[in-house]
Amino acid sequence: MCGAVAYQIHGDISEVGIYHCQRCRKANGSAYAVNASIKRADFQLLKGETSLKEFSSSAGVKRVFCGECGAPIYSKRDTDPAHYRLRLGTLDTPLRHGPSLHVFTASKAEWDVICDGLPQYAERP
Numbered sequence: 001m002c003g004a005v006a007y008q009i010h011g012d013i014s015e016v017g018i019y020h021c022q023r024c025r026k027a028n029g030s031a032y033a034v035n036a037s038i039k040r041a042d043f044q045l046l047k048g049e050t051s052l053k054e055f056s057s058s059a060g061v062k063r064v065f066c067g068e069c070g071a072p073i074y075s076k077r078d079t080d081p082a083h084y085r086l087r088l089g090t091l092d093t094p095l096r097h098g099p100s101l102h103v104f105t106a107s108k109a110e111w112d113v114i115c116d117g118l119p120q121y122a123e124r125p
Contacts, residue, residue, distance in 0.1 A: 001090075002069035004051040009086070011042030016088060016099045018118070020108035023057055027072055031112040034088045034099060035075075043074070043084055101125070 014037045024033035045052075053067035060078035065071060074084040088095065102114055106122035114120065 001071040002066060004068040005048030005066045005071075005073060006046040007073070008044045008046060009038055009042055010044060011039055013038055013086070013088075013095060015101070016095065016097065018099045018102045019104055020102060020112070021104035022107055024104070025109060027057065027063055028087070028089075031109045032102075033072075035085045036088055037083045038074075038086050040076075040082055040084050043086075 016036045020032045054062045063075045072087045102120040105120045
């Protein structure tokens with residue numbers, strides 16, 4: 001958001017999910033987060049390494065964000081060190097495909113209304 005951090009993805013962006021869990025809502029200040037798994041090896045930080053900050057949001061999960069403006073960049077899990085979960089709102093280029101599912105709908109915000117025909121999962125499928 002502020003330009004302190006820049007990255008490139010050298011690979012495919014996997015299935016795009018809309019995540020409605022409470023932690024995603026709080027971390028993004030919105031009704032949900034739109035994320036996709038990417039291979040860690042495909043992520044190249046172009047600038048801003050010293051601006052990146054980490055927060056342990058739960059056991060084994062770290063959320064990585066810009067320490068200058070607070071924009072969430074990705075999260076990483078101890079159980080899956082080969083992948084990042086990229087926050088797609090940080091992309092500067094268009095995606096070839098949109099979201100394909102809603103996840104954690106059992107804990108979605110009570111005021112949020114899902115109005116598309118995408119599959120919905122109460123928990124992680």
